[in-house]
Amino acid sequence: MAISRANTNITGTHAQGTIYATGSLKAFLIDAQAALTTEDDTSGEAMEQIIAICQPHMYYSADTAQTITVICDAHSWDATSLQRQIRNLGTTAGGSNNFDLSSATVVDASALVAS
Numbered sequence: 001m002a003i004s005r006a007n008t009n010i011t012g013t014h015a016q017g018t019i020y021a022t023g024s025l026k027a028f029l030i031d032a033q034a035a036l037t038t039e040d041d042t043s044g045e046a047m048e049q050i051i052a053i054c055q056p057h058m059y060y061s062a063d064t065a066q067t068i069t070v071i072c073d074a075h076s077w078d079a080t081s082l083q084r085q086i087r088n089l090g091t092t093a094g095g096s097n098n099f100d101l102s103s104a105t106v107v108d109a110s111a112l113v114a115s
Helices: 046-054 079-087
Strands: 025-031 058-060 067-073 105-108
Touching: 025 046, 025 079, 046 067, 046 079, 079 105
Parallel strands: none
Antiparallel strands: 025 067, 025 105, 058 067
16 A cells, blocks of 8 residues: 655654654653663563553663653653652662662653664
């Protein structure tokens, strides 16, 4: 089936260095305030709890990072409400590891990188 491009003119919205969504998606940068390297290898740890809250369409966290970039439904979250929910996991997130998410931050992502 051929793909029609007749109604996809979005002239003027191609500024470099800006994130655009053509659907109802929003990108956020979550900073856990500490490395998540020990929080992704067992069920119920902090990384899994964060992802369970966000319910992202896509997410990425580098092997040694304390940050997670998530792509979520724009109708579900804004940065403030997502930060509040993650902070509510408190100082005992991650089960026996007692990972502290009480000071985690969430901001609108300013860049997306694919490599």
